[in-house]
Amino acid sequence: MQIDITDGEIRNLNQQLHAQPADSTTKCEVLNPNGAHAIAVGLNAPLNVSINGSTGYYCAGMNKHANVEVHGSVGPGAAENMMSGSLTVHGDASQYAGASGHGGLLNIKGNASSRCGISMKGINIVVHGNIGHMSAFMAQSGNLVVLGDAGDALGDSLYEARLYVRGNVKSLGADCIEKPMKEEHLTELTELLKQAGADATADQFKRYGSARELYHFNIDNASAY
Amino acid sequence: MDKTPNTTPRQSSTFDDYTLSEIRRAAATGIYDIRGGGAKRKLPHFDDLLFLGASMSRYPLEGYREKCTTNVVLGTRYAKKPITLDIPITIAGMSFGSLSGPAKESLGRGASMAGTSTTTGDGGMTEEERGHSKTLVYQYLPSRYGMNPDDLRRADAVEMVVGQGAKPGGGGMLLGQKISDRVASMRNLPAGIDQRSACRHPDWTGPDDLEIKILELREITDWQIPVFVKVGGARPYYDVALAVKSGADVIVLDGMQGGTAATQEVFIEHVGQPTLACIRPAVQALQDLGMHRKVQLIISGGIRNGADVAKALALGADAVSIGTAALVAIGDNDPRWAEEYEALGSAAGCYDDWHEGQDPAGITTQDPELMKRLDPEIAGRRLANYLNVLTLEAQTIARACGKNNIHNLEPEDLCALTVEAAAMAGVPLAGTQWVPGQQTYT
Numbered sequence A: 001m002q003i004d005i006t007d008g009e010i011r012n013l014n015q016q017l018h019a020q021p022a023d024s025t026t027k028c029e030v031l032n033p034n035g036a037h038a039i040a041v042g043l044n045a046p047l048n049v050s051i052n053g054s055t056g057y058y059c060a061g062m063n064k065h066a067n068v069e070v071h072g073s074v075g076p077g078a079a080e081n082m083m084s085g086s087l088t089v090h091g092d093a094s095q096y097a098g099a100s101g102h103g104g105l106l107n108i109k110g111n112a113s114s115r116c117g118i119s120m121k122g123i124n125i126v127v128h129g130n131i132g133h134m135s136a137f138m139a140q141s142g143n144l145v146v147l148g149d150a151g152d153a154l155g156d157s158l159y160e161a162r163l164y165v166r167g168n169v170k171s172l173g174a175d176c177i178e179k180p181m182k183e184e185h186l187t188e189l190t191e192l193l194k195q196a197g198a199d200a201t202a203d204q205f206k207r208y209g210s211a212r213e214l215y216h217f218n219i220d221n222a223s224a225y
Numbered sequence B: 001m002d003k004t005p006n007t008t009p010r011q012s013s014t015f016d017d018y019t020l021s022e023i024r025r026a027a028a029t030g031i032y033d034i035r036g037g038g039a040k041r042k043l044p045h046f047d048d049l050l051f052l053g054a055s056m057s058r059y060p061l062e063g064y065r066e067k068c069t070t071n072v073v074l075g076t077r078y079a080k081k082p083i084t085l086d087i088p089i090t091i092a093g094m095s096f097g098s099l100s101g102p103a104k105e106s107l108g109r110g111a112s113m114a115g116t117s118t119t120t121g122d123g124g125m126t127e128e129e130r131g132h133s134k135t136l137v138y139q140y141l142p143s144r145y146g147m148n149p150d151d152l153r154r155a156d157a158v159e160m161v162v163g164q165g166a167k168p169g170g171g172g173m174l175l176g177q178k179i180s181d182r183v184a185s186m187r188n189l190p191a192g193i194d195q196r197s198a199c200r201h202p203d204w205t206g207p208d209d210l211e212i213k214i215l216e217l218r219e220i221t222d223w224q225i226p227v228f229v230k231v232g233g234a235r236p237y238y239d240v241a242l243a244v245k246s247g248a249d250v251i252v253l254d255g256m257q258g259g260t261a262a263t264q265e266v267f268i269e270h271v272g273q274p275t276l277a278c279i280r281p282a283v284q285a286l287q288d289l290g291m292h293r294k295v296q297l298i299i300s301g302g303i304r305n306g307a308d309v310a311k312a313l314a315l316g317a318d319a320v321s322i323g324t325a326a327l328v329a330i331g332d333n334d335p336r337w338a339e340e341y342e343a344l345g346s347a348a349g350c351y352d353d354w355h356e357g358q359d360p361a362g363i364t365t366q367d368p369e370l371m372k373r374l375d376p377e378i379a380g381r382r383l384a385n386y387l388n389v390l391t392l393e394a395q396t397i398a399r400a401c402g403k404n405n406i407h408n409l410e411p412e413d414l415c416a417l418t419v420e421a422a423a424m425a426g427v428p429l430a431g432t433q434w435v436p437g438q439q440t441y442t
């Protein structure tokens, strides 16, 4: 099916997508997104949605099962709180990409702005370019893979998410440290790179994670809070 | 020679016992005091207002004979399925994690029996509360713990939490003691570690973003369920106006007496405005926008009895919400556990170290043994009884003021006992026609 949203009629689009049966793998092409917000949000079936152009805020928000592809760039909060399925972005992503995502793959072929993966809770994010400052802030679980560089304060107040960066990290946030790459990490990263179709090998990356020093309040760490 | 007379030892009112103990505690531990509950200091409150009742110019309704309706519909602005409550008193959002599963179940049972709603909290939706709440509001919080689209779709309304009265501008915390395996897995975090809930949403800041965020939530839920926006009592006029602008169906405004599960004492007592001071500016904002009664206003923070309910409604609220009082109704701080509260260094009626997870009443704990002390059927019945009393009391007052609908109570039915309350509530000081801050005599 093909849906044109030239006049910003996203309600019709989302309702048609929500009306698909739970096992539907229907292909849907979205024409003229023109930066509209909340395109293809709350999907709940293994649909294949292809968006021909750039989107506004929260594209594919709370996605479950569907595979959404954007032939353009995405605004803030792409794939926020995604549960499963995938969002592939052929351009760049604005702030908070993948915020609080629980699962699925967010595959950004360009760059991602600040706070990429903030509060992530199990999602896998692969960024083929660079990411901005405060990325993976309070990230709880899941993997953030960056083929390019990371901005300031990467992984501040990190919990158990794993961060893999190939390029330079401008600075690490509080309680985020470099950690050794073990066999399990190389295997996991190789698999993720393959899924994302990334032109890189696991051995080129460094791994960052939580020092776990802020897990229990300790007065001598007060300045780090 | 006579002994020089002793002057009586005098305690400073600036450095009173509590203050001294707090200085010593801070010096010994190096960490601020964390506790549950709301502001404990004396503040201008609903007690400072009185109803005038009926007299020559207004006649009362017969107490038990004449009707005084109490139902309220929330979410009439945009939602396809607004929610209808039999009484204008709802149960506030309290997190699973801070509260035990049986406590959540008790709240659901009591609220449903009394014909009203209950609300989830930080930490997600539990089966206990969904299963036992006829009408359940699902909170959307900065931490997004447990947030998922399936629970969103089975909620009767969604509540965007911007702030809370106990801590406008603050996040939450749940100390390691309370992070059982179940709580941890709902929050996607390791068990036993301190959990800091963010103070700001991860993917929006400011009213322009919020408008888009609300649009997204409406799109996900096909515009079916109402969207509430909850704010703490900070700048009620502007916060309410901006919530309306952002597309809220319902605004929940929580004053500084409002309880919390755990926050710094300094935050609870020193940030935010008293509930009484928040209501009129909020109503004014709605009236200025032509939205009063179209966007419903729910007031919370220190609501204890039917008189408080009636006063909040008279000042322009559509409904109220209760947290602390609901917990007390189901057994929190009950004197039957007096000895155990004392063993914890507190007393029945004062216990507020809810974050430590050792609540003898089995309410603010995740300890399986303590939790067993709370029977959700009995506790639910107690909450329903209490909600019924609040309603009867508020109706009694409304009838005495000649109203056949509790929402017909109005500021003109009130006077104030203190100059402060008169100024905050915008009603005359008792015995005068003086409303401080207003230019003209009414």
Ligand SMILES: Cc1cc2nc3c(=O)[nH]c(=O)nc-3n(C[C@H](O)[C@H](O)[C@H](O)COP(=O)(O)O)c2cc1C
Pocket (backbone or CB within 6 Å): B036, B037, B038, B092, B093, B094, B095, B098, B099, B120, B121, B122, B139, B161, B163, B164, B165, B230, B254, B257, B258, B259, B260, B261, B300, B301, B302, B303, B321, B322, B323, B324, B325, B364
């Ligand atoms: C134990 C407890 C837990 C709470 N948890 C939350 C929460 O998760 N989210 C929220 O918005 N407010 C929370 N609150 C605040 C209540 O929703 C409500 O604003 C407040 O309790 C109202 O004031 P009252 O306690 O004086 O009735 C909590 C309050 C208490 C007492």
